[in-house]
Amino acid sequence: MKIIVAIKQVPERDAHIRIDSTGNWIEESGLQYALNESDAYALEEALQLKEKFASAGDEVIVLSAGPERVGTTIREALAKGADRAIHIVCDDLGARDALGVAKLLAAAIKQENPDLVLSGLQSEDLGLGQTGVIVAELLGLPHATLILHVEGTESGLKVKRELEEGWFQTVELPMPAVLTIQSGGNKLRYATLMGIKRAKTKEVRELAASELDGDAAPVVVLEQVTMPRKQKSTQILPGTAKEAAAALVEKLKFEVRVL
Amino acid sequence: MSSVLVVLEERGGKVSRISWEALAGGQRLGSQLGLPVCVAIVGAQTESLAAEIAAQPLGKVVRVEHPLLNHYTADGFTLALQQLIQSESPAYVILPHTYQVRDFAPALAARLGQVLISDVVAIGDGPVFTRQLMQGRLNGNYRHTGDGPCLISMQAGAFRAENSERPTNPAEVVTFTPTVESNQIRTKPGEPFRGSSQTVDLGSAQLIVSVGRGIKEAENIPLVQELATALGAELAASRPICDNGWLPLERQVGSSGHTVAPKLYLAVGISGAIQHLVGMKGSQCIVAINKDPDAPIFEVADYGIVGDLFEVVPALTEALKAARQ
Numbered sequence: 004m005k006i007i008v009a010i011k012q013v014p015e016r017d018a019h020i021r022i023d024s025t026g027n028w029i030e031e032s033g034l035q036y037a038l039n040e041s042d043a044y045a046l047e048e049a050l051q052l053k054e055k056f057a058s059a060g061d062e063v064i065v066l067s068a069g070p071e072r073v074g075t076t077i078r079e080a081l082a083k084g085a086d087r088a089i090h091i092v093c094d095d096l097g098a099r100d101a102l103g104v105a106k107l108l109a110a111a112i113k114q115e116n117p118d119l120v121l122s123g124l125q126s127e128d129l130g131l132g133q134t135g136v137i138v139a140e141l142l143g144l145p146h147a148t149l150i151l152h153v154e155g156t157e158s159g160l161k162v163k164r165e166l167e168e169g170w171f172q173t174v175e176l177p178m179p180a181v182l183t184i185q186s187g188g189n190k191l192r193y194a195t196l197m198g199i200k201r202a203k204t205k206e207v208r209e210l211a212a213s214e215l216d217g218d219a220a221p222v223v224v225l226e227q228v229t230m231p232r233k234q235k236s237t238q239i240l241p242g243t244a245k246e247a248a249a250a251l252v253e254k255l256k257f258e259v260r261v262l
Numbered sequence: 263m264s265s266v267l268v269v270l271e272e273r274g275g276k277v278s279r280i281s282w283e284a285l286a287g288g289q290r291l292g293s294q295l296g297l298p299v300c301v302a303i304v305g306a307q308t309e310s311l312a313a314e315i316a317a318q319p320l321g322k323v324v325r326v327e328h329p330l331l332n333h334y335t336a337d338g339f340t341l342a343l344q345q346l347i348q349s350e351s352p353a354y355v356i357l358p359h360t361y362q363v364r365d366f367a368p369a370l371a372a373r374l375g376q377v378l379i380s381d382v383v384a385i386g387d388g389p390v391f392t393r394q395l396m397q398g399r400l401n402g403n404y405r406h407t408g409d410g411p412c413l414i415s416m417q418a419g420a421f422r423a424e425n426s427e428r429p430t431n432p433a434e435v436v437t438f439t440p441t442v443e444s445n446q447i448r449t450k451p452g453e454p455f456r457g458s459s460q461t462v463d464l465g466s467a468q469l470i471v472s473v474g475r476g477i478k479e480a481e482n483i484p485l486v487q488e489l490a491t492a493l494g495a496e497l498a499a500s501r502p503i504c505d506n507g508w509l510p511l512e513r514q515v516g517s518s519g520h521t522v523a524p525k526l527y528l529a530v531g532i533s534g535a536i537q538h539l540v541g542m543k544g545s546q547c548i549v550a551i552n553k554d555p556d557a558p559i560f561e562v563a564d565y566g567i568v569g570d571l572f573e574v575v576p577a578l579t580e581a582l583k584a585a586r587q
Binding site for chain 1: 394547567577
């Protein structure tokens, strides 16, 4: 089985986020980046599928769009066990809407003709949760979202899909197909030292965004980024841990009245 | 005719709560722009749902009905709604931001050459649609600049559903029959099933202590368990804790877990991504303990302690034990 995993590099979870001088994006200088969490689960699912159905010609290809810095996240995925990578070099990812980004990914995927395309269900920076579904639409492939578990069947795939409030559902679909992976389905692996060493020699094919798709004007534009307004006025209890704890107990006793 | 079309979802034979909230958002947008609001409901048998909806003061209720829409599939719903949108030409299409909508609406938008503005929490003049970025640390204001319909999905609780009194004239109900062939539906959905057996009932707990990523390691969970015990509270968690298997899935609060509204919700080391907030923001009193003063959890908290949970939690457990004596 040939599997493509679309991954995204996002600011690290604990990164200090500031709005930049344009007011429509964040200050990127000095930011640390990491692999988007649900994409890490998508990669893990792909690696496990390859291990389960090992046959000649099986490969896991990671695909990522973004500027030069994305290369470090791609190497990380290769170190975990992906066989090769495609990097769509693109400095203006933020200027493209979800359809524009999906068009780039779909064009690169088409060249490879994979059996299965996986991605995380949502990015931690923009949180649109749409890329995988749009890619499926552009490629004319069936899809399923919020997937926790993937099994092969005679005719295609059987997947476990998460529904709301603790419910699940099994969905069967033919291949090729696109799945967006929910976090938590598998235990994530770490890259081994050997893996890190091997990753250095694995193929990373660079594609220029301009080669893939005419840049259509976006239909949705992020105009402005702002700090959220507080929905409640939070009373911060100051002091040492002990003082704050004592103050909170007072509040719980006399104001919230739960003690 | 230009209009706002709101697509409602059914849950257990009734129109779901988040759908009514999306409708409230649609009505706000309609009055802002002077556009009539129409409603669509998709399924195989939609008569009783349509009657429930028609009691609201609306332009029109469309029953999008076809035997192949009996069970939700992305292919079926995309085809049906694409045809409805092309026939009605609404200026705006509003959907509730549910797992089902997330599964098909991005494809529906792409098929129409559009991009869904997903997970909208507010509508401003323009109209400008606000959604969260960076796990709730920032808001982003989005504008639709394309020709053609603007598709929006609305987060739970973004608008308050206020079902108005029964109008004198119920809304007109029409049926729209899309063309759907069985070979166009490529996926085969199974019946929904519950996860593991339920041994805790978070929904009826009055006091909840909830733990997040800030706890760092499974070995540290007993620290918050002791706090919960001292308070007489149930222990709950945000998604990453359950993903890691540190606590069972049945203790998860948020859009993929339980929705709770206890008297007290004490969030320990939880940053407050929207997926978590929608599951607990209805709590009567929210207390947050977090080392990051900018964590979004403080936007909904009544009381906050900014500090290292590994110092604050043991101190709080001791103080509670002393207060209980």
